Amino acid sequence: MDRKGFQIAVNFLVVIILSLVLFGAGMVIFTKIIDKGTDFQAKITDRMQEQLNAAMDDGSVIVVQPQRVNGKRGKSVLFTVGFWNEFPNEYNFKVVVSDKDGLSGAMNYFTDPYPDTQPNQRQHALISIDIPKNSVSGQYAFDVEVQYKGDATNPPANWERYDKPKRIYVVVP
Numbered sequence: 001m002d003r004k005g006f007q008i009a010v011n012f013l014v015v016i017i018l019s020l021v022l023f024g025a026g027m028v029i030f031t032k033i034i035d036k037g038t039d040f041q042a043k044i045t046d047r048m049q050e051q052l053n054a055a056m057d058d059g060s061v062i063v064v065q066p067q068r069v070n071g072k073r074g075k076s077v078l079f080t081v082g083f084w085n086e087f088p089n090e091y092n093f094k095v096v097v098s099d100k101d102g103l104s105g106a107m108n109y110f111t112d113p114y115p116d117t118q119p120n121q122r123q124h125a126l127i128s129i130d131i132p133k134n135s136v137s138g139q140y141a142f143d144v145e146v147q148y149k150g151d152a153t154n155p156p157a158n159w160e161r162y163d164k165p166k167r168i169y170v171v172v173p
Contacts, residue, residue, distance in 0.1 A: 009027040044080055044124050052082030052124055061163050062146050068169040074133040079168050083146045085117045091148040093117050093162070096127045098151055100141040100167075129170055168172045 048065075055063040063082045071077040081095055093114040114123045129142065143165040149156055 001100065003020070009157065018134055028136070033042060036117075038158055046125050047084075048080050049124050052080055056082050056084060056122065062144075064144050064166040064168055067167070068171060070171045071129075071131045073131055073135050073172060075129050076128045079127040079169055081127060081144055081146070081166075082122060083125075083162065085119055085148075087148075088119055090116050090118050090149070091150055091152050091154070093123060093148050094129070094147060094159070096145045096147055097127055097129075098143045098145070100151040127168075129171065131172055135172050137172050142168050142170070144168055 050062055051065060055065065059082055065082075067081050068075040069079065083093065083095075085091060085093070114125075115121060127144065144167075145165040146162040147159040148162045149159045151157070
């Protein structure tokens with residue numbers, strides 16, 4: 001048997017195995033980085049919650065921060081919403097965003113429903129608005145409205161406006 005041929009085959013096999021291990025490790029690291037970035041964007045941080053709570057300490061039932069954001073085409077801008085149940089009973093709440101200027105129907109917001117919100121319980125929501133790549137420069141207005149409803153024993157049975165809507169602005173340079 002030819003020893004050189006056998007040694008080359010073993011070396012080649014070792015290089016292939018090491019390459020696969022390094023490729024796998026790179027994929028794991030890449031996946032973790034992407035997941036961290038997604039988690040960072042889709043969650044309200046403790047600092048954001050503290051800022052919303054501080055703004056609600058003056059008795060405001062709905063707070064939106066910031067009210068104006070500059071954004072780039074093809075990117076997203078984030079707003080935080082804080083509200084609390086000032087009623088003596090628990091209610092279901094939701095955040096509704098309406099586009100006042102027709103931003104090409106590309107508005108996309110992330111928020112969860114808030115069922116069974118107890119009296120004086122504070123809730124926090126995150127709104128993400130996507131700016132299309134073909135957007136015209138200008139200022140776009142959106143209304144943020146918090147709605148509530150009860151159940152069969154706790155009216156109202158339909159969604160109703162909780163407080164006057166808050167206006168937010170996206171500025172596209």
